[in-house]
Amino acid sequence: MLRTLRSRLATAAGAAALAGTLLTLGPPAQAAVPDTIPLKITNNSGRGDALYVYNLGTQLSTGRQGWADANGTFHAWPAGGNPPTPAPDASIPGPAAGQSKTIRIPKFSGRVYFSYGQKIVFRLTTGGLVQPAVQNPSDPNRNILFNWSEYTLNDSGLWLNSTQVDMFSAPYAVGVQRSDGSTVSTGRLKPGGYNGFFAALRAQSGGWGNLIQTRPDGTVLRALSPLYGVETGALPRSVMDDYVDRVWQKYATTTLTVTPFADQPATKYFGRVAGGVMNFTNSAGAVVTSFQKPDADSVFGCHRLLDAPNDLVRGPISRTLCAGFNRSTLLSNPNQPDASSANFYRDAVTNHYARAIHERTADGKAYAFAFDDVGHHESLVHDGSPRQAYLTLDPFS
Incomplete structure (x- = not known):
């Protein structure tokens, strides 16, 4: 479950660290990021349930997997088993409704989980932690009822996001206090946005309401991402076929131009479909990568037939294609990625899960699919010298 978003955060953080190394001349301009920083957790949920918080991830200095306690002290996971064995109780008592609590987070690439009413069950295999x-x-x-935020804290700063890549559930916002004292935040829903999201899925034809999971008593818990919807049969595997077919048909006679790097406008790749395959050439006319026609699994997961390795050619092209398919902009604009969100999700065949989330966030930003950061539409805060991070649990109504 960490596969795509985690690698992207780590890549961004690593690139920033490398850039900092290359550009530093003479004494550093500011103090290094400390080993831990405070995370202020505010419970505005309005719920009376007990709250449990977990800080789990990979220690960047050693590569070991483990958890951090409220003081930010790292604890490595013990060896697991097969079948999986119970993990140590890594829960931190969270603040009651209307209260706040500050813990410290270490230099991790990891997740901050929170759950209402019950502790999350974590287990260990011989390969490490089993995520829910x-x-x-x-x-x-x-x-x-639980959710999580993802973050990377390293020597180059903090990257902290709200994520719906795997599911949409208990609402929250994230924030960071920058080195100049100012604070930025993202992830907050509009008033009525939580219930409005589920209502929108139920009203959408084609099985989208089947993504919603409830308890036996009918309590709404979450909506699965469409990737898991396809994998579990909640959504038909043909859900994106009509749009993909139209894209393949169009670019058999038209060129799709991809400019994957905003800071490198001269770097362009040109896609045309021939023999059922979309081939991309560079400016010299040489084929640099090719794509088979993707299915819904590949589109929603940004993997398989739209795999995006951490390279400088196929990966950047693939992530641009993935964003275009999920946002249904490939037919309306042959120059990708789109600079504006004005034409996102306009086609009848689109990622309606992502559409419903973006329509209901206060700033329009979200991580509703793996490469929702193409064009900077993601719900992410970052600072190179953070003073404090924030996790605010918002009301459900």
């Missing part, structure tokens, strides 16, 4: 996978009806966390 509520798309599996037998997962022990299936009926627990």
